[in-house]
Amino acid sequence: MAVPRYRAAEAALLIVEPLDIFTAVYHRPSGITHLLNEPAPQILEALDEAPLDIEALLARLAGTYDLGDADEDDTAILRVRLDELEAAGLVDRL
Amino acid sequence: MDDTPPDHGPAPEEPATPVPSSVTSRRMLMLGAVGASSVVAIRPALAQATASILACQIPVPDPGNAGKYIASDGSLAPPSLLGPITGYGPFPPPSRPFTGDEVQKAMFQGQNLPGATSKATQAYLAYIRKLKMGQSGYTCFLSVQNPRT
Numbered sequence: 019m020a021v022p023r024y025r026a027a028e029a030a031l032l033i034v035e036p037l038d039i040f041t042a043v044y045h046r047p048s049g050i051t052h053l054l055n056e057p058a059p060q061i062l063e064a065l066d067e068a069p070l071d072i073e074a075l076l077a078r079l080a081g082t083y084d085l086g087d088a089d090e091d092d093t094a095i096l097r098v099r100l101d102e103l104e105a106a107g108l109v110d111r112l
Numbered sequence: 113m114d115d116t117p118p119d120h121g122p123a124p125e126e127p128a129t130p131v132p133s134s135v136t137s138r139r140m141l142m143l144g145a146v147g148a149s150s151v152v153a154i155r156p157a158l159a160q161a162t163a164s165i166l167a168c169q170i171p172v173p174d175p176g177n178a179g180k181y182i183a184s185d186g187s188l189a190p191p192s193l194l195g196p197i198t199g200y201g202p203f204p205p206p207s208r209p210f211t212g213d214e215v216q217k218a219m220f221q222g223q224n225l226p227g228a229t230s231k232a233t234q235a236y237l238a239y240i241r242k243l244k245m246g247q248s249g250y251t252c253f254l255s256v257q258n259p260r261t
Contacts, residue, residue: 047241049254051154057141058150083141095143102151 023112024100025069026062032108045107052106061099062108069112072096169209170249172236181205184231186238203232209249215240216256
């Protein structure tokens with residue numbers, strides 16, 4: 019089975035407003051505002067340019083941020099974060 | 113020539129105070145825990161009022177464009193006799209506004225809108241999806257729209 023890749027929702031569909039520790043993201047198609055906290059806004063940003071699979075996303079985040087000790091669970095946790103963002107319509111699975 | 117680095121401490125020219133660098137200043141990012149959600153949704157109040165969804169209305173097109181036809185991509189078009197005959201649009205506007213309930217059934221359950229063919233339903237839904245804030249029916253459309261389709 020092909021590894022799924024993820025892509026952030028089109029920027030034109032979102033209004034993104036950083037609010038101190040939260041980032042408010044208004045999703046125009048659903049009229050729903052999502053309050054994101056770390057690492058969701060950073061994931062959205064990383065998926066903004068091009069679709070990435072989960073390993074490439076992890077590598078991208080690790081290149082930008084200090085993720086602490088690399089852990090086998092990182093991939094599993096990142097998958098949960100992606101599932102949340104996908105359920106909210108903020109990330110598309112390709 | 114011996115390539116082995118000298119085993120004494122820091123070179124004398126190394127500054128005593130750390131210099132900010134892109135490596136050391138990388139921000140920590142916590143991926144969180146499996147059970148801790150990082151997304152909280154704030155839905156429009158109307159979205160949770162089922163009664164409002166059933167009753168609210170979406171005029172197609174909005175009253176300011178009454179009489180205009182709806183092309184298959186949802187855009188407004190001048191009245192045309194050919195559209196309804198060929199079955200591919202543009203389609204004449206429906207005789208009455210659709211209710212949120214009807215639009216929801218058409219959008220998520222594949223039913224045709226009342227009095228509309230399948231092609232006309234798709235055109236009307238395309239129009240409804242393009243509604244913007246301030247247009248008649250927009251709030252109603254928001255309330256029938258699911259976060260995920």
